[in-house]
Amino acid sequence: MQNYTDMFRLDGRVAVVTGAGFGLGRAFALGLAAFGATVVCADRDMPNAEETVGLARQSHGKAEAAHVDVAEEASVDAFWDKLKADHGGLDILINNAGVTSLPTRTHELSIAEWDRVTNINLRGVFLCTRRALPMMMARKRGSIINIASIAGLLGYYPDFARLAANYSAAKAGVIGLTRQAAAEYAADGIRVNAIAPGWHGGTNLGAASRGRWTPEQTARAEAAIHAGIPMGRRGTPDDLVGLAVYLASDASSYLTGQVIAHDGGWSAV
Template sequence: MDRLKDKVAIITGAGAGMGRETSILFAKEGCKVAVFEINEKDGMDTVSIINSNGGNAKFWKVDVSNELNVKSAVDDVINTYGKIDILINNAGITGVDKKTHELSLAEWDQVFNVDVKGVFFCTKYVVPYMLKNKKGSIVNLSSIYGTLGSHELTPYHAAKGAVFAMTKQDALNYAKDNIRVNSIHPGTIMTPLVIELGSRMEGGLEAYNKIMNEKHPIGHAGEPIDVAYGCLYLASDESKFVTGATLYIDGGYSAM
């Protein structure tokens, strides 16, 4: 119940999928949750779920790809809660499914603006407060696609690969400051993002599920709670000796 007692977390993209599930789990474990979300209704819904169950959450409308927006929201979290112990860089989009020679610059930038610059901006503005607090835990949501190739989503692979590399670099740069930085690499997790992606495929969601079930040795896709528990471990002091780690939560996908 108290694995994150008295800690404060910023969770980006907390209005749906893994971000919402992680926010709810963190609140149950005694954490105050700053919900950073571009979609106001979804963000507010996460906050009401938490607060109506006795937790403590507050909503900030944030587009993680907008530097000023991120800076002012992070400063405001400090005004509200006084410190930031945990940053979960979760907000992400998949973008278009095209090969490199078919991509426009705008399509490339669309994914990088959210998935890479978003992680950069949130880390940039949270770290100074963690330095002041002399500790912190940052968890970056990369993907199995950040370290492996596949049949789809080229710019997403490149963006999640950047997040993987940023994690290693930040882990080394801030290790002496007691700020730990780790990445999580989920396989297919049934969230709104994946349901939308699967529905766009030829044969729809059913065909997508069939392919994805076969690709995961465990025989099925994951659930948001599977990733939320990984975030909980890396955010808590239980992982105090863990930094720069690459945690696959993928039903064995990356073991093949």
């Protein structure tokens, strides 16, 4: 009989989490390390990546920091070359690094801002995934977890701009990439799933726009968010850890190509 208590363990697995220096990525990295994985905390912000590593080690986890800018081909290639040299292969990839724009209606969105966000949030996922796949194929196993957003599933406009179309379009693209890769690599033992988080606090995403709002605008935006969430609250980074460990581990061995909304019920009603 299967040892059910061990099915979430990740001992001996090598994991990469992009954007692990802060927010959701930090929680994913700490969660995978707590379950036994060796976690490479990849970020363009090295001091923050080092801080995540320090936190993992305080809890006796195995972690190391690495620099990557997921939107830059040369940086991504250098990162994966070093990963392969240092670890020999890869079992788990969480494509988490992402940014937003200031909330902007589509006709006011600049082309430069469209390119900046889609380059990180969609092209970056492709650049990392295309390097990770051959390493996973060599091991005949792997789990890729792409961090999309409910903005990739649903439009959102609570009578004022709260998002921008570059973000939503990139996240919808991540969902398409997830399903296509799941179909292509299932026979290679590689599973590809996406998490579509709803609103989660405790991260820096959108900090630039929050800094520009008046208290009244902030209160209006908060009220609009909470009104849309049946559970009546934002999520936290820690709320997401169990789902990430599940998707990374053998506990989800028959699950691929899925997009799991993690949103307090937002997208269900």
